[in-house]
Amino acid sequence: MGNKYILPLLVMLIVQLAIPVSATQYTPPWTHNYGYYYTTPPYPQDRSFDSRSYATYAANIQSIVGYNSYDLPGSGAYILFNNMKEDAVFFFSGHGGVVGDTPGGALECFNGTKSYIFAEDKGWDVFDDRYFLSSTTTELNDILLALYVGCHTGKESDYFGNLVDMSSQKGVDNVIGFIHFIYFPPAGYWSDRFWYRCLYGGQGGSHQSFKYAASGAVADVMIKYHGPYGLQFMYSKYSSIYEYLDPARYGVV
Numbered sequence: 001m002g003n004k005y006i007l008p009l010l011v012m013l014i015v016q017l018a019i020p021v022s023a024t025q026y027t028p029p030w031t032h033n034y035g036y037y038y039t040t041p042p043y044p045q046d047r048s049f050d051s052r053s054y055a056t057y058a059a060n061i062q063s064i065v066g067y068n069s070y071d072l073p074g075s076g077a078y079i080l081f082n083n084m085k086e087d088a089v090f091f092f093s094g095h096g097g098v099v100g101d102t103p104g105g106a107l108e109c110f111n112g113t114k115s116y117i118f119a120e121d122k123g124w125d126v127f128d129d130r131y132f133l134s135s136t137t138t139e140l141n142d143i144l145l146a147l148y149v150g151c152h153t154g155k156e157s158d159y160f161g162n163l164v165d166m167s168s169q170k171g172v173d174n175v176i177g178f179i180h181f182i183y184f185p186p187a188g189y190w191s192d193r194f195w196y197r198c199l200y201g202g203q204g205g206s207h208q209s210f211k212y213a214a215s216g217a218v219a220d221v222m223i224k225y226h227g228p229y230g231l232q233f234m235y236s237k238y239s240s241i242y243e244y245l246d247p248a249r250y251g252v253v
Contacts (some may be wrong), residue, residue: 154235
């Protein structure tokens with residue numbers, strides 16, 4: 001081989017090594033979905049609802065696409081935190097946490113007692129059963145999509161940071177949260193429509209990317225409930241507007 005061919009080959013090899021590989025050690029890739037029955041007590045009446053069916057629907061759609069999908073209702077934060085390190089897709093439907101009068105930066109789990117996933121630890125050690133995304137290193141690199149359907153899950157908290165930003169910083173390819181209050185059942189309907197659009201698209205269409213499925217699902221809520229109910233205030237980060245719910249593209253190492 002002449003020297004004139006060596007340099008182009010070396011350049012091609014370097015470029016290939018520089019491209020990040022989105023992959024997971026499992027085939028089919030894993031997904032985990034979490035919904036909750038927030039009962040009273042300890043929840044006040046306006047914070048009691050049941051989101052378990054939305055997680056079940058998401059798992060069913062993911063299974064059709066070809067993922068090894070799990071539906072784990074009522075799981076504590078410890079289970080979420082450890083499972084998401086192995087996930088291609090992570091879906092939470094429930095309450096975003098509120099500390100004092102400052103919402104944001106949290107997923108609130110409930111299995112009879114409360115536990116939390118926080119974005120980062122800023123020194124507010126107010127809960128015993130809590131876990132921080134900031135404590136991970138490369139464990140979240142395999143996540144293609146993290147979807148946090150809860151109030152203020154995309155909002156910056158003085159106490160616990162921002163879930164969307166921290167997830168993205170830790171290697172999650174696509175993250176969706178919400179800045180303000182969102183309301184159930186419209187929020188649950190939004191998530192059902194999001195997953196439906198990821199697989200089937202809009203009316204007479206084909207499957208949609210995460211970005212377009214998310215915005216299209218807001219339109220679906222508007223049609224059904226005659227208002228957006230806070231769902232228009234998404235805070236999202238996408239690696240590309242052309243990212244789809246497709247494990248074949250995601251790959252396996």
